[in-house]
Amino acid sequence: MxxxxxxxxxxxxxxxxxxxxxxxxxxxxxxxxxxxxxxxxxxxxxxxxxxxxxxxxxxxxxxxxxxxxxxxxxxxxxxxxxxxxxxxxxxxxxxxxxxxxxxxxxxxxxxxxxxxxxxxxxxxxxxxxxxxxxxxxxxxxxxxxxxxxxxxxxxxxxxxxxxxxxxxxxxxxxxxxxxxxxxxxxxxxxxxxxxxxxxxxxxxxxxxxxxxxxxxxxxxxxxxxxxGGSDPYIILEDADLEQAAETCVTSRLLNSGQSCIAAKRFIVTEPVYDEFLDLLIDKMKSKTVGSPFDGQTDVGPMARHDLRDELHQQVEQSTENGAEAVIGGHIPKSNGAFYPVTLLTNVHQGMAAYEEELFGPVASVIKVMDEDEAIHVANDTDYGLGAAIFSEDGERAESIAANKLQAGCCFVNDFVKSDPRLPFGGIxxxxxxxxxxxxxxxxxxxxxxxxxx
Structure with missing residues (x-):
């Protein structure tokens, strides 16, 4: 070995x-x-x-x-x-x-x-x-x-x-x-x-x-x-979009995107979709991919070349079926197992980016009409590890997190994380x-x- x-x-x-x-x-x-x-x-x-x-x-x-x-x-x-x-x-x-x-x-x-x-x-x-x-x-x-x-x-x-x-x-x-x-x-x-x-x-x-x-x-x-997990992050129409975008990008790219509880599917209600997407693109573009030994690096290489290649296959399958890579989506010319920060839009059922766990620096953005559809899409997965919801109506968001999201760890206005004081696991x-x-x-x-x- x-x-x-x-x-x-x-x-x-x-x-x-x-x-x-x-x-x-x-x-x-x-x-x-x-x-x-x-x-x-x-x-x-x-x-x-x-x-x-x-x-x-x-x-x-x-x-x-x-x-x-x-x-x-x-x-x-x-x-x-x-x-x-x-x-x-x-x-x-x-x-x-x-x-x-x-x-x-x-x-x-x-x-x-x-x-x-x-x-x-x-x-x-x-x-x-x-x-x-x-x-x-x-x-x-x-x-x-x-x-x-x-x-x-x-x-x-x-x-x-x-x-x-x-x-x-x-x-x-x-x-x-x-x-x-x-x-x-x-x-x-x-x-x-x-x-x-x-x-x-x-x-x-x-x-x-x-x-x-x-x-x-x-x-x-x-x-x-x-x-595994394919954690949904719901962005409601009354969310603080700047805070939500910053939190979502942090979660998606932590550990170069290789986390079971990373944000993977951003489910955004139609009234704020365009504004949130613009913020998301700007923040993801600002992240530096490079050597893990460089203190300025946000995203290092993936852990192995085979894992990088599997991730790219999922991205290609999704784009062939109609998703759009508005950022990234191509393997760089490098000896290392690097993959660019990638953002996919027009994601829907039948795509790897919707159905599977993307274990790397790739995010899927899904537009929905309203809260009910957002909850349906969030739960429309085989996984149930983490989930998050963003809204300035704390009581509304907490009720959804506590009663409607099918996951072991549900967070409001923050990204999913493990904490010694709280139970951690999935369904x-x-x-x-x-x-x-x-x-x-x-x-x-x-x-x-x-x-x-």
Whole structure:
């Protein structure tokens, strides 16, 4: 296995795939370490999370450079990602015990209550787009709850995976409790079936999620799946258009457009369509595409050439069916996996830009007549991860977000984002289960009833 710099196309490093015996030994030792870890107090576990948080903050520049090298993330965004990982560690170090305390329930028993015991060793199959954050938003609560973690990361960010393992060991976590495995798809399927693996979490494509759910389901193991998204952003006729356009562009181009919760479909009501489109074009044109190591870069390369080529095929399919690329839409002549900021109009059903997730710096703009049609188009998707709505009538927008949009995370006058204090996850083809908040820490525990007559 090798990692490739998406900015230059050059090989960074080659990694030797672990053999089956080595992987089995790692997982067996993790399971043994977990049993010792589970008897530690919450205060003791919290100390290690706090140490990990400090390392993530102190070495954020180093980790950002690694992300930029392996998957093209602009340096300032990598620094923010590392610092956010520190935040989630601190959050669960502070609140984990409170979230998992026994819950007394009054019944006809002399005593009845709920306990939250760790499940054991959890396999985390993680993607490349947020190589640190995706792991820590699951790993911090899972470890605080008393579980062990086996990380199987995307091959193109193997360096990030090993760096995470190293920093966790530096923070004092038992060496066997948190391990990275370098494994292929076939080996991962076998890992899911191992008796020493008690649950699985995956962040990735819907296709990968279905495969993992089937494999884990065949051996009756708990899964949490955070999958793709085609997030709609509704612009109502009473929206602050300047603020809405700025927010939409920020969301669409964050991480070079490679985010499951990025704004992907801008659904604009007819009275403000032309004005909003003009603002959108100006703001998207102002963004700089370039090296992730240049502090002025807004959009770096895509993580791999094959991903860039797949995105371009979706753009071409859409334009062949009537969409118009008012900005971008052409692969530049470059050694890197770059794709221009692209804006598609005249988007409708039957196009890739309407039906599929566009995982890169490409936005689709859809004109609708009114609020009712906007809600219909927003929900007219197989996905259900995030959604946003813009209106200066806060009560109206909040009612739509809370009651009418089919998504796991609905935001008003802001872009969709993950926050340790709030549950994160989707519905429909965007997966199931939740990460973060008091909800997320309870995904990988045995919610046990204790009844004393």
């Amino acid at each position: 090798k990692t490739v710099n998406p900015t230059t196309g050059e090989t960074i490093k080659e990694y030797e795939q672990m053999d089956d015996a080595e992987i089995t030994g790692i997982i067996h030792k993790a399971n043994a370490a977990q049993q010792d870890w589970a008897v530690l107090s919450y205060n003791e576990r919290a100390k290690y999370l706090a140490k990990a948080a400090k390392i993530l903050r102190d070495r954020s520049d180093e980790f950002a450079e690694l992300m930029a090298t392996e998957m093209g993330k602009p340096l300032p965004q990598g620094v923010s990602e590392s610092e956010k990982c520190g935040w989630v560690c601190e959050y669960y170090a502070e609140h984990g015990q409170q979230f998992l305390e026994n819950e007394q329930i009054e019944t006809d028993a002399s005593s009845s209550y709920i306990t939250y015991n760790p499940l054991g060793t959890v396999l985390a199959i993680m993607p490349w787009n947020f190589p640190f954050w995706q792991l820590f938003r699951f790993g911090a609560p899972a470890l605080m709850a008393g579980n062990a973690v086996i990380l199987k990361h995307a091959p193109n960010v193997a360096g990030c995976a090993l760096a995470i393992e190293s920093l966790m060991h530096e923070a004092g976590f038992p060496a066997a409790l948190f391990r990275t495995i370098i494994a292929d798809v076939d080996q991962t399927q076998e890992v899911i079936k191992m008796d020493d693996i008690h649950a699985v979490t995956l962040t990735g494509s819907t296709r990968a999620g279905k495969a993992v759910a089937e494999q884990a389901g065949s051996v009756l193991k708990k899964t949490v799946l955070e999958l 429909k083809q965007s997966g199931y289960g939740r990460e973060l908040s008091h909800v997320g820490i309870k995904e990988f525990v045995n919610i046990k009833t204790v009844y004393v007559a």
